[in-house]
Amino acid sequence: MTVLNIGWIGCGRHATQMLMPQLGRNNINIAAVCDVNEKAAASAAWQYGAEAVYTDFRDLIAHKGIDAIGMAVGPDLHETASLVALEHGLPVFLEKPPAKDRPGAERIALASEKAGKPVLLGFMKRYSTGNRIAGNMLASGDFGDVLGISGSYMTAPTYFEGEADYTGFYLHHCVHYMDLIPWLAGADLADLAVRKREPKPGHLLFHLNFECQNGVIGTIVMGTVQSRGTPMEHIQIMGDHIRLEVDNIINVACYRNPPFKADDPAACLLEKADTLSWEPNFTAAANEDHKGYSALMADVAAAFRGEKTNAPDIVDGVRAMANLERMIALL
Known part of the structure; x- marks a missing residue:
């Protein structure tokens, strides 16, 4: 190469x-x-x-x-x-x-x-291990139509240096979900509405309700009122009798439509119905990058070489910035 x-x-x-x-x-x-x-x-x-x-x-x-x-x-x-x-x-x-x-x-x-x-x-949120698994499952066609998406992506008031100007928070934090959620939904954000709480300067919590151009509905929760030392992300993707949940970008579960088993003496786990889940193995001696930077840069390198890749490009950036500015205007 x-x-x-x-x-x-x-x-x-x-x-x-x-x-x-x-x-x-x-x-x-x-x-x-x-x-x-x-x-x-x-x-x-x-x-x-x-x-x-x-x-x-x-x-x-x-x-x-x-x-x-x-x-x-x-x-x-x-x-x-x-x-x-x-x-x-x-x-x-x-x-x-x-x-x-x-x-x-x-x-x-x-x-x-x-x-x-x-x-x-x-x-890189598209490449975070759990999000990528979810995206691949949606693209496979086995999930069916996405009906709704809810996501929570929090942080602490660390973007401010003695001044409650949320510009850094919007540009460096919120912009991620202005890209990730349309990518998962398969269409750009259309209608937006916001409710917010601000208990004191620099401490903001808001819920962004949305409908995508393809009819997917949902809510994004973001804010600066949680510690960066705790898990800060959770995504739920809702389908018809199926849902995907990604917790802290690394734990993935796919819930289907299993039968009740308590009164069935022959009960077993059904591949097509029962819950699938995956967790990373942090005890393995492997250089894995679950945040997604390694996978992202692999696609970037391929694009630099003129190969076709799925790396997010400036067109995606324009869309994300447009969504971000629409959201900010409502806050």
Whole structure:
């Protein structure tokens, strides 16, 4: 398999601990790194064997021999740097959000189309093990029509630094479900309604009720009133006499329509009726990434090579940003 040389922008903890470790596993060599904090960039270069260190993203993009650009920085720089990379004819991977607003994402989409180069996005929730299993079951056709979806995705008020501005929470947290829920439902969000509680500044809880374009209904619960040290996610997908539940992105159960067994002396478990469940085996000596970054970057690498993949792209990013802005307008 051809080794790709990537130039990476943004060498913070998320990039160096979550994203960059997945690149080598997918035959992507980190050739150059960039960060306004030169010490952070130098540390990342040492960890991943990059040959060059930059503090200006334009210099990195101009680095000789680069095949693609990856970045995990702020939404403003995501837009600016990706536009420059596309002008140089380079495909791009962006951590979410793609930009600070929908028009910014649309500008990237237009530039991607003009350059004929993909822009892939870090919507790894699609790749989290439990969500991916659920998505594959829905796509198989055995589940039948999705009737409703409910999801809870909480966090703590850690996006604020002494100021209750929810922008970071919306852009870095809520945007995930603006992508994930339409992906599971098989259609974009249509009608939206919101109810909220805010016991004090920075502490927000809201319920987003929705109907998708294909008739799927549901509720998303999000907020900043839970500890990040506890499980924060639960998804239930409802069908006709069947439902899927994904707990904390890793525990999956499929409930069907089993017979009552208490009065049946010959009762047994029926493959077509009884509950199927799966839990990860954390005792196995395996390098598994249940959050989804490894599987995401495998699809990103394939897309960089011109192969057809299911990696979320800038079109998905435009949709997610549009949904996010509609939701924010109701809060």
